Amino acid sequence: MKFLLLTFVGVVHLLSLSSGKTIYKNDISQRSFQEIKEEIASYGDVAKAIINLAVYGKAQNRSYERLALLVDTVGPRPSGSKSLEKAIQIMHQNLQEEGLENVHLEPVKIPHWERGEESAVMLEPRIHKMAILGLGSSIGTPPEGITAEVLVVTSFEELQRRAPEARGKIVVYNQPYVNYSKTVQYRVQGSVEAAKVGAVASLIRSVASFSIYSPHTGIQEYQDGVPKIPTACITVEDAEMMSRMASRGNRIVIQLKMGAKNYPDADSFNTVAEIIGSKYPEQVVLVSGHLDSWDVGQGAMDDGGGAFISWEALSLIKDLGLRPKRTLRLVLWTAEEQGGIGAFQYYQLHKANISNYSLVMESDLGTFLPSGLQFTGSEKARTIVEEVMSLLQPVNITQVFRAGEGTDINFWIQAGVPATRSMLTSIPGTCVDLEAKKSKYDTGQRKKDNGAAGN
Numbered sequence: 001m002k003f004l005l006l007t008f009v010g011v012v013h014l015l016s017l018s019s020g021k022t023i024y025k026n027d028i029s030q031r032s033f034q035e036i037k038e039e040i041a042s043y044g045d046v047a048k049a050i051i052n053l054a055v056y057g058k059a060q061n062r063s064y065e066r067l068a069l070l071v072d073t074v075g076p077r078p079s080g081s082k083s084l085e086k087a088i089q090i091m092h093q094n095l096q097e098e099g100l101e102n103v104h105l106e107p108v109k110i111p112h113w114e115r116g117e118e119s120a121v122m123l124e125p126r127i128h129k130m131a132i133l134g135l136g137s138s139i140g141t142p143p144e145g146i147t148a149e150v151l152v153v154t155s156f157e158e159l160q161r162r163a164p165e166a167r168g169k170i171v172v173y174n175q176p177y178v179n180y181s182k183t184v185q186y187r188v189q190g191s192v193e194a195a196k197v198g199a200v201a202s203l204i205r206s207v208a209s210f211s212i213y214s215p216h217t218g219i220q221e222y223q224d225g226v227p228k229i230p231t232a233c234i235t236v237e238d239a240e241m242m243s244r245m246a247s248r249g250n251r252i253v254i255q256l257k258m259g260a261k262n263y264p265d266a267d268s269f270n271t272v273a274e275i276i277g278s279k280y281p282e283q284v285v286l287v288s289g290h291l292d293s294w295d296v297g298q299g300a301m302d303d304g305g306g307a308f309i310s311w312e313a314l315s316l317i318k319d320l321g322l323r324p325k326r327t328l329r330l331v332l333w334t335a336e337e338q339g340g341i342g343a344f345q346y347y348q349l350h351k352a353n354i355s356n357y358s359l360v361m362e363s364d365l366g367t368f369l370p371s372g373l374q375f376t377g378s379e380k381a382r383t384i385v386e387e388v389m390s391l392l393q394p395v396n397i398t399q400v401f402r403a404g405e406g407t408d409i410n411f412w413i414q415a416g417v418p419a420t421r422s423m424l425t426s427i428p429g430t431c432v433d434l435e436a437k438k439s440k441y442d443t444g445q446r447k448k449d450n451g452a453a454g455n
Helices: 002-018 021-025 033-041 044-056 062-074 082-097 156-161 185-196 236-247 300-319 341-356 379-395 410-414
Strands: 101-114 118-124 128-130 132-134 146-153 170-173 201-205 231-234 253-258 261-275 280-290 326-333 357-362 369-376 399-402 419-425
Touching: 033 379, 044 300, 044 379, 062 082, 062 300, 082 101, 082 261, 082 300, 082 326, 101 341, 118 132, 118 231, 146 156, 146 236, 156 185, 170 185, 170 236, 185 201, 185 231, 201 236, 201 253, 261 300, 261 341, 280 300, 280 341, 300 326, 326 341, 341 357, 341 410, 357 410, 369 379, 379 399
Parallel strands: 146 170, 170 201, 201 231, 280 326, 280 357, 357 419, 369 399
Antiparallel strands: 101 261, 118 128, 118 253, 132 231, 146 253, 261 326, 369 419
């Protein structure tokens, strides 16, 4: 985690010192690139001080220890839950106690969904209890459940070809894993496509490169004018097993029970803190992560790590007595897992001042070993970011990749604000698929590009 923190902090602090509004306007004519390059280079000692404090000094492992305390104290933090609001209040108090500036909560309305009890049992061709996880916002089944024959398909195209067979059945998607951004469409859209051909429920093979009999959860979306049917994820192993059974001509029958319920939107907050800029306080460099998580894990990786790394960026700068020229603003989003709900409402509230946003940053790809940053912006801006990243050569985190998009910052990107996201070398087999730099289905409104059991 400390390595990811360095990437994040170095760029945040140094960009806020040296570039800011210049990047947003996509115009460096007032200052030559050589002048900007020389100014960035002059912050070499600052970069070294940040690195030394984070890696070797008293801040070593601090963000990890802070995160561990929160997740151990609060646990899972699903949207609309009391535990999420408890986490928000704890973070608000922590930021105040640290002495950060303009610490406040911004009210938002967020979805409130609860999964309830759920089960799936194969009744034919043999009795087999399956592991499942309902997908976010899914409706529940009747109390007695839904018992129906299964239709196994490997793609939306196959479902369309076999549409007459789907009516009254439970559609099981055994889609092959290609990469996260392509394969996750089955989780997001699977229930709608199944409902269009008359299915009574849908079960989606977990979106993962491999499995140890672990179902994954995440957001799914219903569509106006299409019947809502219950939908859940099953394990890779069970999806493959049913595919084999179907290929042999076996009749497969499943009894599905889901107690999921959707409640009226709940009150919540985005959590904000700042270090106010010394020269251009109205101009903002925004760093962020989300506090909410799914209900089946503590949310330490998704996205407690990103939230606490973002907080640590401000902590290190404050510890060193530094004061950036532009305001460094921390935002801890709420209800990201439901499609960036808190971030969208923040954007609606602040977009009138969009010209003051120099850069928006998000950390939500896990906390593995980083290799650099993903960046979205003009080529002139990219050259500036590359110069800033060169200051992180002591920890060998200097690469600048394409596609810095993220659920919580896409609203700003679409409006033309440059953005960065940490790029990581993942642990093989984790649910974080780094091929998914940009989710193809993400419209930047209420879409989601992550979500896994216990992640």
